[in-house]
Amino acid sequence: MTGPVGRQLRAAATEAPTQRPKDFRGSAVRLLRRLTPQRIPTAIVLLLGVVGIGIGVVGPLILGHATDLLFSGVIGRRLPAGLTKEQAIEAARARGDGTFADLLSGMNAVPGQGVDFAAVGRTLSLALALYLVAALMIWIQARLLNVIIQRTMVAVRSDVEDKVHRLPLSYFDSRQRGEVLSRVTNDVDNIQSSLSMTISQLLTSMLTVVAVLVMMLTISPLLALITVLTVPLSLWATRTIARRSRDQFIAQWRNTGRLNAHVEETYSGFTVVKTFGHRAIAEEKFRELNAEVYQASFGAQFLSGLVSPATTFVGNLSYVAVAVVGGLQVATGQISLGSIQAFIQYVRQFNQPLTQVASMYNTLQSGIASAERVFDLLDTDEQTPDPTDSSPERPGPGRVVFEHVGFEYRPGTPIIEDLSLVAEPGSTVAIVGPTGAGKTTLVNLLMRFYEVDSGRITIDGVDVTAMSRHALRSSIGMVLQDTWLFGGTIYDNIAYGRPDADEEQVIEAAKAAHVDRFVATLPKGYQTWITDDGGNISAGEKQLITIARAILAQPSLLILDEATSSVDTRTELLIQQATAELRRDRTSFIIAHRLSTIRDADVILVMEAGRIVERGTHDELIARHGEYWSMTQA
Known part of the structure; x- marks a missing residue:
């Protein structure tokens, strides 16, 4: 619609997105619900993830056992043959070497017996086999998850297309065409790329955190507690930074829609722009809108980019604490060297998913911002439905x-x-x-x-x-x-x-x-x-x-x-x-x-x-x- 009424309606629509309250949590939940029609593939993905990660997290424990075999063999070879382990410990205490006695009490060393390389080989082979099986399952899970995401996006695009045909003409009269096209194309594509990049990592990360936590508790509840205590601090840092970057992502995609609208109108009416000598004005308007997109995008990426360094720093704090306390426990014989080695690997595995989730939080927020814009389109009031008993043809002379x-x-x-x-x-x-x-x-x-x-x-x-x-x-x-x-x-x-x-x-x-x-x-x-x-x-x-x-x-x-x-x-x-x-x-x-x-x-x-x-x-x-x-x- 042209004329003053159309301009007023378009102006009102352009201003409206900045006035509506945003519900990121609701949009995220709604986006995840779009995956529910793929129930069977989703169940298979979850099963593969649980089994694959479960097998994968056993690996450090097996490698820790291999370390214990090597270390016990080295220590056992230094001890006199013919003694029992208990006799060797008593002899060490009699010499006043209590530290070595405590260390020996936490080991399975056999005096006079060296490294059992056959047992070490079997252990390493088992670990390699388990890692290969876990990698295969994770690969199958990723491929199947990609199928689920693509099918979901096909459904989203179909819903958007159907919705566009059910919208009244007033919706398009009151909005710039380029802004609507941006929602239908750019925002939908951004949702797809965001889901592809984040949902697999989110699923893997959550399962990994749970599995690793279970393994850490079986090794040392005290060290597991030290590791978990840093999680609230990491979540607090992520939440604080995310709040500041959220509005920037909203502005980024809103300004992108405005820029697309300007480009579409300028190119569609390029002859008119040239005829009336508005090239400079059009270029200046483009620079202004482009600068707004740059500022919003820079702010969003900069703020969200702080999440990964913050969570990495917090994770390193737990790593240092575990290394110090774990070293003391090894020295006192409360835990074996292989166990503390496995635990330190688990700490890395525990912190790594949290850091990865934090590092891709900007992508996740960008995708949710686009999802909210698409859901806003899908929730728009439709034209009144046709009567169910209407005849397909209209007979009559045409009065x-x-x-x-x-x-x-x-x-x-x-x-x-x-x-x-x-x-x-x-x-x-x-x-x-x-x-x-x-x-x-x-x-x-x-x-x-x-x-x-x-x-x-x-x-x-x-x-x-x-x-x-x-x-x-x-x-x-x-x-x-x-x-x-x-x-x-x-x-x-x-x-x-x-x-x-x-x-x-x-x-x-x-x-x-x-x-x-x-x-x-x-x-x-x-x-x-x-x-x-x-x-x-x-x-x-x-x-x-x-x-x-x-x-x-x-x-x-x-x-x-x-x-x-x-x-x-x-x-x-x-x-x-x-x-x-x-x-x-x-x-x-x-x-x-x-x-x-x-x-x-x-x-x-x-x-x-x-x-x-x-x-x-x-x-x-x-x-x-x-x-x-x-x-x-x-």
């Missing part, structure tokens, strides 16, 4: 009645007020009036792009709200002042009006709209490729193609909204002939500023400020010397 219709885009600012009119079957109704009089709004209400606030509109006695939108709109052909073409051939763009039409019907429609006249001059004819904005053909030729599209559709009702505004005088006469044939036996609505195009209309409605101030034929209105007569004189 259109507006009964006391009232409508306003914004509360308190009426656009249409108490408007009533009747369009008899097969008649042509022309609507004229100054800009902002409500002419196009009238058509939008008939097409149910917007719903009336009061009164009703009927076609052949059936309220349009009782019909499905598909049945209603498929029976109406519409040619707008703003032409729309998609990237494809001229043939494809015409055939868009009726995909099941054969080539002969498409060519016949093209000839009726005089498209064939200029297509014959093109090297590839109807197979000429045109860009999505039709930039490689003239505005008049684009208009002819859209008229050919409407002719091919063979609608029951016809709406022409300034359909000949972009063609030359000679082409306009040809289009009038074509549309006159098209309008035969069809109820037609023509919105026009060129009064010469509506002289043969059965009824001419003159609108002003949302009301019909005059109605009649061309000759009748001229004879009255009223508003219509004044327009012809102007």
Whole structure:
């Protein structure tokens, strides 16, 4: 929608995201719930993760046993053969070497016996086998988890696509197109990359922390307690930094949407920008928006980047504490050297997941910020649903009645007020009036792009709200002042009006709209490729193609909204002939500023400020010397 109302709605929508409260926890939970349809693969992923990590965490304990075998063999070889372990301990205490006695009491050394390399080999082989099995399971888990994420994102994209088609036209009128596209593309892609990078690591990290904690408790509850005491400090540091970076991530993706909107509008209207010499202004605006994206992105990445160093520092504190206390326990014989070696490895394994989670917290927050924007789109109020008992086709000759219709885009600012009119079957109704009089709004209400606030509109006695939108709109052909073409051939763009039409019907429609006249001059004819904005053909030729599209559709009702505004005088006469044939036996609505195009209309409605101030034929209105007569004189 254009004009002041559209600008006000867009401005309100642009400001709205900064005013809504954000619920990161709710968005994160909702995002995880999107994975629940993949229950069986998710259960397999969890099982593989538990088994794989469970096997993996046993590795340090086995390596610790290998260390004990080596150390016991070295010490045992130094002891006299023939003694028992207890006798060797007593002899050490008798010499006054209590430290060595305590150390020997915590070992399984056999006096006179060296290293059992066969046992060490078997132990190392077992550890290697377990590590290989654990790695294989983790790899399978990662692959399966990737499948789950991709399937989930396919569902999210489908939901977004379906949602876009269920949104009312007012949603798009009140927002910049580039900002909406940013949510549908950039934010959805960011969710996918964030999930791929974080969810596997989160799952692995949580399972690893639990498994390692269990193993640490079996070795030394005291050392496990020392390790766990640093976790609250690490969580506090992460939470404090995350609070500061959260708003920056929101701003980052909001500003990215604004930047995309500016780029999309500038490139779409590049000719206008160049014509009016606004290149410098457009570049300055781009620099401002780009700087805002940079500032928000830098702040978000900088703050979230502090999380990893902070958690690493806290983890090193626990590592030092465990090394000191564990060394004392080894010296006093409370724990073996292999056990403390395994425990120190467990401390690393325990702190590493916490550090990894902290380091990817910026990615996680960025993904949740994008998820919140996508969920905001999915939660937007939809257009009223179609009635379940509506008929798929609309039979009847096409009698259109507006009964006391009232409508306003914004509360308190009426656009249409108490408007009533009747369009008899097969008649042509022309609507004229100054800009902002409500002419196009009238058509939008008939097409149910917007719903009336009061009164009703009927076609052949059936309220349009009782019909499905598909049945209603498929029976109406519409040619707008703003032409729309998609990237494809001229043939494809015409055939868009009726995909099941054969080539002969498409060519016949093209000839009726005089498209064939200029297509014959093109090297590839109807197979000429045109860009999505039709930039490689003239505005008049684009208009002819859209008229050919409407002719091919063979609608029951016809709406022409300034359909000949972009063609030359000679082409306009040809289009009038074509549309006159098209309008035969069809109820037609023509919105026009060129009064010469509506002289043969059965009824001419003159609108002003949302009301019909005059109605009649061309000759009748001229004879009255009223508003219509004044327009012809102007």
